[in-house]
Amino acid sequence: MAKGEGADHRFGLNNREAWWEDPPRGQRGGGPDKVRWPIFSIAFTLPYLIPVTKRLLAADQVTPGLIGLWALVYGYALSYALFPLAFDRARPVRFAYGVGMLTLGLTLVGAANANPFVLLYGTAAMVFLVPPAWVVILDGAAVVLAAVIMLLAGRFGNDYGDLITVSSVTLAMFFMSSLIRAIRRLEQANAEIATLAVTNERQRVARDLHDLLGHSLTTITVKAGLARRVLESSGDIPRAVEEIREVESLTRSALSDVRATVSEYREVSLSAELVGARAALRAAxxxxxxxxxxxxxxxxxxxxxxxxxxxxxxxxxxxxxxxxxxxxxxxxxxxxxxxxxxxxxxxxxxxxxxxxxxxxxxxxxxxxxxxxxxxxxxxxxxLPEPRAAATAVRTEPAGGLA
Missing domain, CATH: 3.30.565.10 (Histidine kinase-like ATPase, C-terminal domain)
Structure with a gap:
């Protein structure tokens, strides 16, 4: 990793460490809204709950197995509705929650002969809960296990299209979550850049004003003191007036320089500084x-x-x-x-x-x-390094070698 590059400055998935580490809390965000998401999740789970509920209600008798299946179905839907609560939790909690959802989805595919599309709720939640590398490993393993379960049950030929849909939608959500994380990193980086720009500008103004006012006020103080001493000692009014005129000129110049410094248009001339230094030292x-x-x-x-x-x-x-x-x-x-x-x-x-x-x-x-x-x-x-002299090229007469 390049010097000065850290976890806060990785954008996208082109950095190996970004695949395995959680982004900082400010970049990960809080996930879906914890109040509105459970309401929205009902719309997403109804296509799964309605046919399963009809199937369970059509059963001839209520058995412990049927009750367990009900608990499994609605527990899976409830875990999907509440998964945003795991966003702010520690990494082991998020892993456990995501793996639990995948396990429930695979259990439904295997034990209840559910359509493999139900696995999408678990894979989608996992995309937003764990780092990208673990998403690929865990969601990929869940899809493979679902395919094996379907092969053993003899229904792979009928439902493999739904399994492909689950894989495609999960992949799309994987890239969407990566884009969201990258946008949050960029927003945070832009905020840091703005803060640094303000800090640098403050330092520039403070440095320029220190250099400018320190010199100007010191020279004004020296010249004002000289005028006072002239008046006190010899009463040479013309010379004192001349010094006071120079103080007035310096004051006007300092005011102009302050305005130019604030707008960053002020340039310092070495020759002018020599003239000013000579006058200030002479006055002192x-x-x-x-x-x-x-x-x-x-x-x-x-x-x-x-x-x-x-x-x-x-x-x-x-x-x-x-x-x-x-x-x-x-x-x-x-x-x-x-x-x-x-x-x-x-x-x-x-x-x-x-x-x-x-x-x-x-x-x-x-x-x-x-x-x-x-x-x-x-x-x-x-001094800048001198440019290498161009290699001399020997030319021959038009007739070639004699």
Whole structure:
């Protein structure tokens, strides 16, 4: 069985284990309605009960054998009317109930010379009570035994058509029950898929909002603090106003990004993130050594590396206490190093979200503590394998070999 495949994900009868195991309770269902089915079953059993009842009433005298035959006939009909009660029972109970019905049907065929069509009630009940493999074994054995009984009684030639009808109807009901089970499995799987889709969407929005608002609010806090310090220390109103204008711009940008994130239309630009990182680090009075261009990074990796850079810079501003930050870029990797006070890597929502983004593209995130304090975060995405060069084909002159 393939990895991740379990009993809850088998559809149809193309899996060997599905032939022998009961489906989960939610996929098996409760069977026919336990209140309405006994009423409907009367219509199904009347074609069998009416002629047998007439035959019993026409008897000359009431004997113990006749009473036993009455009990057998109506007990068989009653067991068919009540077989849905066995659906929710343990597997041994369902097996015993189904085998009991087949035994009653075979007894009627043999002891009462009943038409073999009566066996259909037992085979039909068995189809819905036990796993498919046992249906084939037990119902098949019942049909064979009925044929043997009819041969020994010398009436096989007259009634073999009814036995074929029993086999055909039982086979049709067997495939119908398999279809019902497969539909229930599909319904359950669709419900699980819908739940997973909602969960994944919630995780995406939570991750994007964390990355977006964490960085934007941190930068806004740093710039607002800088404007306050400027006003308190030197009273440089023009510079404070400039910082407040940038705070206003960041707030509007963050609001726009939140709307785009919710609708899943937001894209991150690595070059734009470098500009934002430079402004945020400058406002926090952190010396930043950042690349001036991103041309050496593969275009398909820039979106992911933009998220990495945003989260790493946010962590520096929030937690590191660093005085210097260096960012290095390569074709398929990105490194952010700071000289903060961190001595160990503490997992958090930011690192977990970045790992999820990199896992989605087959990349890795390796944060590590520097010996002298601070963190080094390296994100790397494997390069695609180069395509094999086309085999050179040597051509000959039109005249062939000289």
């Amino acid at each position: 009075e952190i010396d930043a050594d950042l690349p001036h261009a991103v041309d050496n990074v593969r275009p398909e990796f820039q979106n992911t590396f933009g998220y990495v850079l945003r989260e790493a810079v946010t962590n520096v501003l929030r937690h590191s206490g660093a005085k210097q930050v260096e960012v290095r870029l390569g074709e398929n990797w990105l490194e952010i190093e700071d000289d903060g006070s961190a001595t160990e890597v503490v997992p958090g929502n930011g690192l977990r979200g970045l790992r999820e983004r990199l896992d989605a593209v087959g990349g890795t995130l390796r944060p590590s503590a520097r010996p002298g304090g601070g963190l080094l975060v390296r994100a790397e995405i494997p």
